Amino acid sequence: MTGSRLSFERKYQIWGWALFIVSSLFYGAASIRAGDLLGVLGSLFFLVACIVFLVPFLFPGRPG
16 A cells, blocks of 8 residues: 555544544533433543544554
């Protein structure tokens, strides 16, 4: 695969994860507004999971 193709895919993957993060924030806000503790916890876990998946994009080349 060429370098430009990889950067194209990487850019769209980052956008996808960013949209997931925004979605989790809105879901969390709606859960707080509704007073739903389980929904708040679920949105927080989902937010953390999204950030964990973004770590390789933010720190490329670092060993795990």
